[in-house]
Amino acid sequence: MRRLQIQLARDARTSEINIGDGLRRELGSYIRNDERLKPRRVGVISNRRVFALYGRDVMRSLKAAKFSAVEWLMPEGERYKSLRSLERLLTFLAEKSFERSDVVVALGGGVVGDLAGFSAAVYLRGIPLIQLPTSLLAQIDSSVGGKTAVNLPTGKNLVGAFHQPANVLIDVGTLNSLPQRELVAGFCEMTKQALIGSQSLFEQTVAYLRKSPFGARLRATDELEALIAAHCEFKASIVAGDERESTDRLDRSSRKVLNFGHTTAHALEAVTNYRVFRHGEAVGYGLLVAGEISRSLGLLQQEELVALREAVQLCGPLPTAGQLNLNRILRAVKHDKKSLGGEINWVLLEGIGRPKIVSGREINESLLRQSLQTVLKAPTRK
């Protein structure tokens, strides 16, 4: 069992992160023992699949701690992270007479976490939130940092708020039931964080990946717990220094570095109408492309590029991408929503653990085309 705290300098609020096996069964006592929380009601927000697996443990623990617990389940899938779902959820909270001191718990992956988090941010202008993430991506990334959002038909995550959870309870035991593709996607996001984090985070991550053959289920070992804790610590360190992703910051500790691999990933998702890749899988390709560009600009050493490639490979097979039209991908890159003032900023690497934000003007079209070609048309990817 591991415990971390994120102290946000701005107003000294604290978010606590607890990591261990079986924490879902302790949710009730965590809330009871947290002096900042005095709920009468607890709303557990989840989807049917995750609730069928873990809902009973969670509700039991809340009832054992004498809370009035109610659940609200959303359908599964990114397209339900919408304003419509938000309205339904807010209406549910209102109909159940939730008050300012009551608590919303997000039990699920990043989709549930973002929707439930946003509802907690805006219901009665903000009520306490607890994240109980159950996917690998949610445990190392989306549950930490306070970003919440829903999608619009025009784009992902366009409406949202920053709302720090009072507590993040990471139950590594829930990863055991995660489908294989979700694991690959989560590992790719983990590799992203490792590459921009530090040499030691990278080595720890690769060592774990080497011991996790594709197809094996994740077991709640001490090594996995330590790895997830290290990733949360890294994410928390970035968030604590730049909680709201300042638009004018381009330094190595700015929250923007978390977009490493995402310029290409967004383009791949857009040209395939979000139907071919899990987001993390697209990030896997994005890391490879950013690695190629970094090497071509002389920022990254050849052996570091080789290490990056090996790490992505260890994450597992990615959907084939060789059939995609390069011109369409190039156009989509130019329209990436993360561009600022019409200009794209690329996150590149000048070494493992040393991200660098580089203006898109320094990356000419032929370099980009060449890098995409090298990565996407590589015959070795399954």
Ligand SMILES: NC(=O)c1ccc[n+]([C@@H]2O[C@H](COP(=O)([O-])OP(=O)(O)OC[C@H]3O[C@@H](n4cnc5c(N)ncnc54)[C@H](O)[C@@H]3O)[C@@H](O)[C@H]2O)c1
């Ligand atoms: N807020 C942030 O900072 C942040 C950061 C990164 C991503 N996100 C968001 O996170 C979302 C992606 O999250 P995700 O990858 O967790 O996807 P997801 O929430 O769709 O979960 C992936 C799938 O796994 C299932 N699942 C989750 N936990 C399970 C478990 N323990 N056992 C079996 N099945 C399980 C889900 O039902 C779903 O089908 C996106 O909407 C993205 O925008 C947010």
